[in-house]
Amino acid sequence: xxxxxxxxxxxxxxxxxxxxxxxxxxxxxxxxxxxxxxxxxxxxxxxxxxxxxxxxxxxxxxxxxxxxxxxxxxxxxxxxxxxxxxxxxxxxxxxxxxxxxxxxxxxxxxxxxxxxxxxxxxxxxxxxxxxxxxxxxxxxxxxxxxxxxxxxxxxxxxxxxxxxxxxxxxxxxxxxxxxxxxxxxxxxxxxxxxxxxxxxxxxxxxxxxxxxxxxxxxxxxxx
Amino acid sequence: xxxxxxxxxxxxxxxxxxxxxxxxxxxxxxxxxxxxxxxxxxxxxxxxxxxxxxxxxxxxxxxxxxxxxxxxxxxxxxxxxxxxxxxxxxxxxxxxxx
Numbered sequence: 001x002x003x004x005x006x007x008x009x010x011x012x013x014x015x016x017x018x019x020x021x022x023x024x025x026x027x028x029x030x031x032x033x034x035x036x037x038x039x040x041x042x043x044x045x046x047x048x049x050x051x052x053x054x055x056x057x058x059x060x061x062x063x064x065x066x067x068x069x070x071x072x073x074x075x076x077x078x079x080x081x082x083x084x085x086x087x088x089x090x091x092x093x094x095x096x097x098x099x100x101x102x103x104x105x106x107x108x109x110x111x112x113x114x115x116x117x118x119x120x121x122x123x124x125x126x127x128x129x130x131x132x133x134x135x136x137x138x139x140x141x142x143x144x145x146x147x148x149x150x151x152x153x154x155x156x157x158x159x160x161x162x163x164x165x166x167x168x169x170x171x172x173x174x175x176x177x178x179x180x181x182x183x184x185x186x187x188x189x190x191x192x193x194x195x196x197x198x199x200x201x202x203x204x205x206x207x208x209x210x211x212x213x214x215x216x217x218x219x220x221x222x223x
Numbered sequence: 224x225x226x227x228x229x230x231x232x233x234x235x236x237x238x239x240x241x242x243x244x245x246x247x248x249x250x251x252x253x254x255x256x257x258x259x260x261x262x263x264x265x266x267x268x269x270x271x272x273x274x275x276x277x278x279x280x281x282x283x284x285x286x287x288x289x290x291x292x293x294x295x296x297x298x299x300x301x302x303x304x305x306x307x308x309x310x311x312x313x314x315x316x317x318x319x320x321x
Contacts, residue, residue: 015226024246065292205229207239207251207260214248214262218270222277 001045002035004028004052004106005074005081017204018106019055023217027204028056029063030109035102035154036067037113039120043098045088046106047074047081079175079182083166093159100124101162103179104154107204110216116154118195123156127190130155130180131197152197155179161187225254232258244315246274268319275312 004018018028028046036044048056050073060069072088074081082103092098100123102116115131122129132149140148157179165186169176176182180192200216202209217223230237230253237256242249247270250261262270290297 015224017226017228020224020226020241021243021246022248061292062289065288206231207228207253208231210228210241210248210251211260211262 001047001082001085001101001103002028002032002106003047003074003078003081003085003103004031004056005047005049005078006107016049016052019052019059020204020210022109022204022210023214023222025063026059027109028106029059031104031106031111032060032064032067032069034109034111034113035104035116038117043070043089043092044068045070045072045085047072047085049074077175078178079166079169082179082182083170086163086166089159090163093163098159100156101159102154102156105203108153108201109204110198110213111152111154111201112198115195115198115201119154119156122193122195123158126193127161127187128155128157128180128183128192129195130192131201132194133197133199149194150197151178151180152201152203153178157183157192158190161190230256230258232256242318244271244318245278245312247271249318249321264319271315271319 004016006016006018018026018031020027022030032044032046036042044067046056046060046069048071053071056071060067070088072085075084086101089098089101100120102120104111119129119131131152131154133152135148135150155178162179162183165182168186169182174182174185176185183190184192202212204210204213224241224243225238226241227236228239228251229235230239233253233256238254239251240254241251244267247267248262249267250259252259261267286297
């Protein structure tokens with residue numbers, strides 16, 4: 001499940017950053033292709049803003065041809081978008097066809113297919129997994145004894161528990177900051193394992209991130 | 224092209240103007256404080272030449288793939304795109320030397 005439902009702009013008709021070109025392909029198609037590379041038989045869901053539907057179809061047919069992508073309309077928040085996508089998967093989750101769900105931020109085009117595979121395998125074994133990298137305490141002026149991890153996506157969880165967590169969150173009006181926050185609230189007994197994240201798995205937020213991402217892609221031979 | 228990105232100077236999400244030369248980002252400019260982020264111009268020109276070579280080498284394969292996907296659309300758009308190509312590249316080169 002790749003999330004790309006951001007509104008694009010609070011100011012008017014600007015492009016949502018996930019649709020920006022990055023070394024010849026859109027950020028979102030890089031995120032999507034990396035996500036599906038390791039799982040050729042899995043379902044791929046792209047959660048979009050309804051206003052971006054025609055752009056999404058155009059880009060998928062041009063840059064992700066050969067991949068069957070299911071488009072789902074997102075909501076006002078990331079949490080609501082995740083819930084919409086999970087609702088779309090209800091029959092498959094209940095029948096057991098889908099047993100692990102990976103959620104990835106569309107603005108992270110540099111996560112490697114190896115990371116997706118590791119997160120999925122860990123979640124299948126333990127119930128939940130997310131990539132994390134440690135933060136140098138000096139970087140954010142912490143005491144050396146304090147440990148802070150920088151959490152990334154893709155995050156993965158067993159599908160039935162994830163769906164149940166989001167259903168309960170809906171009833172409680174709980175909005176989590178990310179998927180793991182919701183899982184930890186409703187299923188604290190499930191092990192949410194940290195796997196080693198990737199330094200290059202940046203979320204495109206600042207203009208500088210685009211420049212860095214171009215350099216990383218150049219190093220990788222634009223793959 | 225405009226997109227909302229977080230401006231380090233304004234410390235909030237603002238609209239940015241993005242300029243590309245082919246597949247490479249030339250610059251981003253915050254529309255509020257006009258802070259500009261760009262590659263080193265020398266690096267970018269070298270990179271552009273490499274990228275242009277790659278675009279030329281891979282063009283036949285990309286065109287062929289696109290043709291098989293939607294032959295009618297490619298057939299009708301090809302003459303216009305071929306005519307526009309020199310102007311497009313000239314504009315890209317101008318961006319690199321601004």
